[in-house]
Amino acid sequence: MSDTEYDYDLFTIGIGSGGTRASRVAAAHGAKVAAAEEYRVGGTCVIRGCVPKKMLVYGAHFAEDLVDAQKFGWQIEGKSFDWKVLRDNVLADVDRLEGAYTETLENHDVTIFKERATITGDHEITLESGRVVTARYILIATGARPRMPECKGAEHAISSNEAFHLDEVPKRIIIAGGGYIANEFAGIFHEFGSKVTLVNRGDAILRSYDEAVRDRLLQISLMKGIEFKFNTIFEYIEPCDDGRYRVKLSDCEEEIVDLVMFAVGRVPNTEGLGLENVGVELGENGEVKVDEFSKTNVDYIYAVGDVTDRVQLTPVAIREGQAFADSVFGEGKPYAVDHSCIASAVFSHPPIAAVGMTEGEAKNKLGSVKVYQSDFRPMKNVLAGRNERSLFKMVCDAGNDKIVGIHMIAPEAPEMMQAAAIAVKAGLTKADFDATTAIHPTMAEELVLMK
Known part of the structure; x- marks a missing residue:
């Protein structure tokens, strides 16, 4: 399907989660694809975000687990923690993942430019090396960066x-x-x-x-x-x-x-991309403004992921990249990502997970709601002597019993929420949960036992 009028059918600026998925899928549809990344392939999630952070979270959990283990009969003498060992092992795995992302793109014949790319004209991209290329479509997937507030020092x-x-x-x-x-x-x-x-x-x-x-x-x-x-x-x-x-x-x-x-907070990475050269419209926070199909006000330029400041979550960026590539380069009907009812997690100690509306949001939108809760002390905490209670909360539309939100704070809450989120997205009711037999003894059984 390559368009000989341009050097590439698609040029992706930014090779994070969204840019990688879009480039790979577009290439699988037969497009000639190139992508540029000025830092490291993999983007925020893989290099300096959710993946290495989750590894640190795992490492941090051992601090309490080693204490709790004593009540379960384990005696651990001379325990100590070496930050540099964990840090170096995490960074080594980041290197591995960067290689895996690179290999995936190369296996799909995506040309990778490890340098900065700037839009310098209509369908035109200039690389830091000075090379100028053209593309039928341009995708902005440059993500976001930490916001650094202004204060003295x-x-x-x-x-x-x-x-x-x-x-x-x-x-x-x-x-x-x-x-x-x-x-x-x-x-x-x-x-x-x-x-x-x-x-x-x-x-x-x-x-x-x-x-x-x-x-x-x-x-x-x-x-x-x-x-x-x-x-x-x-x-x-x-x-x-x-x-x-x-x-x-x-x-x-x-x-x-x-x-x-x-x-x-985080700020979309839109500075220095040359978006002003072709009139791409930005929002108040510097984000690229797009429609439901991730298209900007410039017909051939699209944007996905954190740079659009819609929902700054890696799985959302991946879905947006997939939808863009399928819609623009696939043979099926164009489709948009549904940004409603997206599950999320906070990997705190203990972690939080949620999907759908909070109780306050549901009351404001629906008027009448029913709320069910389970406030309990996990079995492991009981034996360990850890005075830490978990909380599950289910919010339902009082008019039709439909579950509109589930919220929990508990060990492994994100793991439980993934399955529960499917049920909420599917529009199941409290009665559907009540009719499901519990798996005992688990924390997850509280989802079908809430009163």
């Missing part, structure tokens, strides 16, 4: 990008933010032995999650020893002679810490 703070490369675990760390990245790293560093303070300019953590679940995480985190400061902003960060930092927060005394980390 902000340049002394790190973002989540640098957290994977630290030489040592900080004894004392302040993390700015109230979202999932801030809470996940708060849990990780705490389990590795850091004294953690989470600073939020607002009055709540995890605003998009159900209030009961996020309050439970706050209670458990406080019980573990993580400190929270709400309605607080940074006044300054100053380096000390010994390598630490002097930090002044509003309404707080000055304190000395080993590290400051900002996790206050």
Whole structure:
């Protein structure tokens, strides 16, 4: 299907999860595809996001598991933690995954340019080397980067990008933010032995999650020893002679810490792409504005993933990339990704998982709702003597019994939620869950036993 008028049928700028899927699928449909990546193949998720972060989460869990194991008869003498061993093993696996992504594209005859690409004219891309190529379609899949707020001394703070490369675990760390990245790293560093303070300019953590679940995480985190400061902003960060930092927060005394980390959101990577050269429209946050089919206001330019600031989740970017490639290069009818009812997780300690509307959202939209809950202490925690309770919550439309939201905080909550999300997406009712026989003894059985 190659169009001889252009060098390529598709040129993808950014080889993360969305760009990789789109390029591979388009090539499988017979398109001649090239892709450019100025950093590393794999993007945020593989290189500096959810994959290495989840590995750190696994490592952090051993801190509590080794303590709990004693009540199960295990005696572990001389246990110790070596951050550099974990860090280096994680980074080595990132290298492996980058190679796998590269191999997948090469096996589909996708030409990879490991350099920056800029749109310099109509259907025209100029590479950093100076080479100019043309493409029938251009896909923007450049993702997003951590937002670094403006305050005096902000340049002394790190973002989540640098957290994977630290030489040592900080004894004392302040993390700015109230979202999932801030809470996940708060849990990780705490389990590795850091004294953690989470600073939020607002009055709540995890605003998009159900209030009961996020309050439970706050209670458990406080019980573990993580400190929270709400309605607080940074006044300054100053380096000390010994390598630490002097930090002044509003309404707080000055304190000395080993590290400051900002996790206050992400900004779409649209600067320097040359989008203005062809009139691509951007939103208030710098995001590429697209329609339901991921098309920009320029007919031959599309965008998927975090750069569109629709739903900043890797599986969403992958689905958007698949839909784009199938719709533009496939033989079937074009289709759009359904961005409603997307399940998500926070890999905190313990983790949170959710799908659908919160209780508040359901009341605002539906008026009358029924809420079912299960508040329990997991069996493992009981025997281990760990006073940590889990919470499952189901929100239903009172008019038709349809489940419109499920929210949970519990060990392995994300693993349980994947199956539950299918049921919610399919429009099942509370009666359908009640009619399902429980698997006992499991935490998951609470999904079909809630009252």
